Amino acid sequence: MNVALRSNWRSLAVFVFDMIAVTAAWGGAFLLRFNGxxxxxxxxxxxxxxxxxxxxxxxxxRGAGLYRGIWVFASMPDLLRILRAAAISIFAIAVGVVLLAPQPPLPRIVFVAYPLLLILIMGGGRAIYRVFKEHREFGALRGVGKPVIVLGAGREAANLVEELGRSAEWNAVAMLDDDPAKRHREIFGVRVLGGIDEVGRWAEILKARHAIIAMPEASPARHRAVANLCLEAGVQAFTLPAIGQIISNHAAITQLRRLHVEDLLGREPVAIDSPQVRELFAGRVAMVTGAGGSIGAELCRQIARFNPARIVAFELSEFALYTLREEFAERMPEIDLVPVAGDIKDRARVAEVLERHAPAIVFHAAAYKHVPLMEEHNAWQAARNNALGTLVLGEAAMEAGVDKFVLVSTDKAVNPTNVMGATKRLAEVVCQDLQARSTRTRFEMVRFGNVLGSAGSVIPKFQAQIERGGPVTVTHPEITRYFMATHEAAQLLLQAAAMGEGGEIFVLDMGEPIRVLDLARHMIRLSGYAESEISIVFTGLRPGEKLYEEVLANAEQTRPTHHPKLRVARSVMPEGFIMTELRDWLAHRGTRGDDEVRRDLRRWVREYAPYNPPKPVLVARGQENVTGA
Structure with a gap:
């Protein structure tokens, strides 16, 4: 029997049932009136x-749409259609009685009893069929999956529990919710046992090693607190997306995902002034240097949302440029992405690209950013790439009539203790000097901290170490860093670009600093391991590395902007700064040793104070190999 024929037979069977229900309800109403x-x-x-x-x-x-639904999925919309049909029926009966005036007159109780009986028979029949089908198809699955605790008892949690009842992978054994009114109630046969802060106790009692955070409407701070409760209890947690990200008409269980490190930051979602940003990019050409890197690639993706005329992706790495081009070709073929290979220190290539494509705005994200690599053996290359590259690109942008030039800077440029931070501060000084000489191009700088998951960052390093079975290496037990998600940083960069008037150093709200040791422990637990299974080793601070990052230099003052996550720092230019002398120093054709570069950098960046931590000393403590600095 083909599908269409089977569907027709089912519709006919439902119709026959409804006609039997009409007969039974009509006869039942008379029987009730006359006591049988x-x-x-x-x-x-x-x-x-x-x-x-x-x-x-x-x-x-037929007009009420009773035959559009499928009985096995009978739910509230089907009941509403039955109620609507019953209401129309009683109205039609009343009209018929008035027009036909039957003798004897129709008993008044029939007007009440008939629709009630009709609703009871039709709705009950559908409900019984659904229960029968679900028990036959899914009843054997109950109790066979992995025990899981659902955190939350709202609408989304209820939908999830209902779906888990049909899953062979999961078995919902309990729900937890902070609303006292829901305690000891049942939702689809699963009992609400207590508050969410009891997840550790109930996980131990019920032998559940998994939990699902079904609280899409909760604030990021609350979500973070619940995620931490799961980690501390040794429970592997999954989560539903935020309420605004839930895809309608998709099963809740299909939208589950493992907790990410971002879930533990508890940061509020970024809201940008989309009309202002759209005005900056719509129909205009934007250029991004370092476009193959984490921030550069995300900038390209975010800019693409605002209908630019073209995105010029300038990148030195051939593979990174190829990867970006392939991504745009597959996911955003309507965007005109021009992949340009080149070195930002190459004046001829930079000038050619700017003249050919005439971008209205340039985001300069190309830089050497890895602190230890740039500190030893590569200090001169860091100075040339970060400072000279900014100078070459900035001057070319002025000559080409670019409207805005946005330097992607770093919190390590504040009171720098390493070559990378000092060269990025020098890049800021270059932009400030160019702004003072510019008649059209407006130069802006944006500082922020570490980007989660970026190339060379601690997150992928920890992930690789955990996958190998450890140990996870942390430089110091007290080291802290500011962390931000890549998409969040890129959005705020666009917002700062739209707001800037020239010469500002924008500082992003990075939230609270996070101990890297805590991050390592969280990642171990997120991977499903206990801390006793993956050891942590402290290796000591690396050259140029400091325990705490700063966002603002001591002498700087900030003022708020209309965006809650952006402030502006007015930084003072170094006394006696002469661009021609810096240009001559950077244009040196030979190489310079690391010590010479550090010495000369102090001339241009007065607040730069190289820091060399003492050599680490290995000690043992419990399950961890601890290297104290």
Missing amino acids: DIPSEYLSLLWTGLLVLLPAQALIF
């Missing part, structure tokens, strides 16, 4: 009325 003993004159009225009622009800049921 219907007088002969009313028997005639019953059958005559039924002959008129059946075709009328068939039309009403």
Whole structure:
């Protein structure tokens, strides 16, 4: 039997059932009125009325859409359609009584009893069929999956529990919610046992090693607190996306995902002034240097949302440029992405690209950013790439008439203790000097901290170490860093670019600093391991590395902007700064040793104070190999 024929037979069976329900409800109403003993004159009225009622009800049921639903999925919309059909039916009966004036008159109780019985029979029949089908198809699955605790008892959690009942992978054994009114209640057979802060106790009692955070409407701070409760309890947690990200008409269970490190930051979602940003990019050409890197690639993705005329992706790495081009070709083929290979220190290439594409705005994200690599053996390359590259690109942007030039800077440029931070501060000084000489191009700088998951960052390093079975290496037990998600940083960069008037150093709200040791422990637990299974080793601070990052230099003052996550720092230019002398120093054709570069950098960046931590000393403590600095 083909699908269409089977569907027609099912629709016919439902229709026949509904006609039987009409007959039973109509006869039942008369039986109720006369206590089961219907007088002969009313028997005639019953059958005559039924002959008129059946075709009328068939039309009403069809018009009410009763045969669009599938019984096995019968739910509230189906009940509402039955209620609507019953209301229309009683109205039609009343009109018929007035027009036909039957004798004897129709008993008044029929007007009440008939629709109630009709709703009971039709709705009950559908509900019984659904229960029967679900028990037959999914009843054997209950209790066979991994025990899981659902955190939350709202609408989304209820939908999830219902779906888990049909899953062979999971078995919902309990729900937890902070609302006292929901305690000891049941939702689809699963009991709400207590508050969410009891997840550790109930996980131990119920032998559940998994939990699902079904609280999409919770604030990021609350979500973070619940995630931490799961980690501390040794429970592997999954989560539903935020309420605004939930995809309608998709099963809740299909939208589950493992907790990410970002979930533990508890940061509020970024809201940008989209009309202001759109005005900056719509129909205009934007250029991004370092476009193959984490921030550069995300900038390209975010800019693409605002209908630019073209995105010029400038990148030195051939593979990174190829990867970006392939991504845009597959996911955003409507965007005109121009992949340009080149070195930002190459004046001829930079000038050619700017002249050919005439970008209105340039985001300069190309830089050497890895502190230890740039500190030893590569200090001169860091100075040339970060400072000279900014100078070459900035001057070329002025000559090409670029409207805005945005330097992607770093919190390590504040009171720098390493070559990378000092060269990025020098890049800021270059932009400040260019701004003072510019008649059209407006130069802006944006500082922020570490980007989660970026190339060379601690997150992928920890992930690789955990996958190998450890140990996870942390430089110092007290080291802290500011962390931000890549998409968040890119959005705020666009917002700062739209707001800037020239010369500002924008400082992003990085939230609270996070101990790297805590991050390592969280990642171990997120990977499903206990801390006793993956050891942590402290290796000591690396050259140029400091325990705490700063966002603002001591002498700087900030002022708020209309965006809550952006402030502006007015930084003072170094005394006696002469661009020609810096240009001559950077244009040196030979190489310079690391010590010479550090010495000369102090001339241009007065607040730069190289820091060399003492050599680490290895000690042992419990399950961890601890290297104290």
